[in-house]
Amino acid sequence: MALPVNPPQPPRTLRSVADLLAAGLITPAQAPALENVAQHYATAIPPAFADLIETPDDPIGRQVIPDAAECHTDPTEDPDPIGDDALSPVPGIVHRYADRALLKPLLVCPLYCRFCFRREHVGPGGGVLDEAALVRALDWLRTHTDIHEVVMTGGDPLMLSARRMRMIMQALEGMTHIHTIRIHSRVPVADPDRLDEAMAAALETTRSMWLVLHVNHARELTPAARAAIRRVQARAIPVLGQSVLLRGVNDTPEALEALLRAQVAARIRPYYLHQLDPAPGTARFHVPIREGQRLLASLRGRVTGIAWPTYVLDIPGGHGKVPIGPDYLRTGPDGMLHALAPDGTLHRLARERG
Structure with missing residues (x-):
């Protein structure tokens, strides 16, 4: 037998x-x-x-x-590098900017990146906001009518069940002052099967909905990842891309160019290139800002403007994001402004003084 x-x-x-x-x-x-x-x-x-x-x-x-x-924690590193904790009026909410707020329904991710700025908080023990905490967070959004945009992050919102995501979307839909909803996620590249038709359908709303994909290297955009992204795009939800500038990952002109081109090929608009946040134990990923500016400048004229992200720094302490991209204006000895062309030549702007 x-x-x-x-x-x-x-x-x-x-x-x-x-x-x-x-x-x-x-x-x-x-x-x-x-x-x-x-x-x-x-x-x-x-x-x-x-x-x-x-x-x-x-x-x-x-x-x-x-x-x-x-x-090893460097003296420059901080467990809360962008000041989330100090800006959280109730659990699950971060309010940094006047017109928008973060909603963090869970602190679980499909993939734990070694450079994560929330690495002190996320993990299997982070869990999901219980029913009472989620109701309180949604009530906070409901009563703060100056909030027009909700950014769902975490953790990774696409780790929720489709049922719970639909419930949250319906609650936000009922708040007339909320015009825009963003979902920030790594799921499409980390665990693409999780973004199935049921989850994609749960994201449908009459509000302006955007999916922001965290992707750091061109090879992450596999056929399966692209299929997951298309399930969202098929519902008229645009997809933006955000990346972190990382030593040994995308810190060469060739690697960064390939990443930007891969996003555009997948109908993803590169949105942000983040300067690494100084979370504990992340020094091996650090690329100095000046090097990052030179790196991005080396691609000017080599890639389409559609592929050009905004290089941003989240000022430590919760003071917000600012663009830190390369500067193409110079003041000449004549006191007039000159523009630096992609080929390195300077050109005087006759009507502009420095």
Whole structure:
């Protein structure tokens, strides 16, 4: 009699040092130090993202495989680098700008990036706002009629069930002062099957709805990721792209150009290129601002303006985002303004004084 055969188990998210060892992404010699990292910061690498890793320190692996350096906190680093905590009037809400607010319905992500500015808060223990806390957060939005835009973030809002997402969308739909809703997510590239037809349908609203995709390298935009994004685009929801400038990931002209072109090819409008926020243990990803400005300037004239993101700094302490892109104006010895062309030549602006 034939013995029963156990069906093959589907791939699962890598969450522990043992998982990383079994996948060949770390060595046994690294394991003790990474167990220490695991005491502080969560790990999660879904199968779709793990499949993209060619070597542990390639641009994909570098973003998500823990490193012993994470246990070193530089004096310039801060557990709350952009001041979320001080600007949270009730749990789940951050109010930094007069006309908009963040709604954080959960602090769970499909993928835990090693450079995350909320790494002190997100993780499996972060959980979802319970019913009472969510009602309180929505009531805060309902009573603050000067808020016209809600940015859903977290954690990752697309980790919610389609049912809960639909309930939140219906609540926001009932607030006449809310004109725009943004959802910031890494799900389409990290775990694209999660953005299925049911979730895409849950995002439908009469409000101005935008999906903002966090993507840092061109290889993240796989066929499966593009299919997930199309499920949203098919519902007339535009998709923007935001990236973080990261050492060893997208800090060369070739890598950044490929990332921007891949987004446009997928009908994603590059929106922000973020300067890295100084969260604890992230120094290995830091690219100095001046280097970032030169890098972006090197692509001027090489890529279409449709692919040109705004390079932004979130001023530490919760003072807001400011553009820090390259400056193309110079004051000449004659006191007149000159424009710096992409080829490096200066051209006098006859009507403009410096």
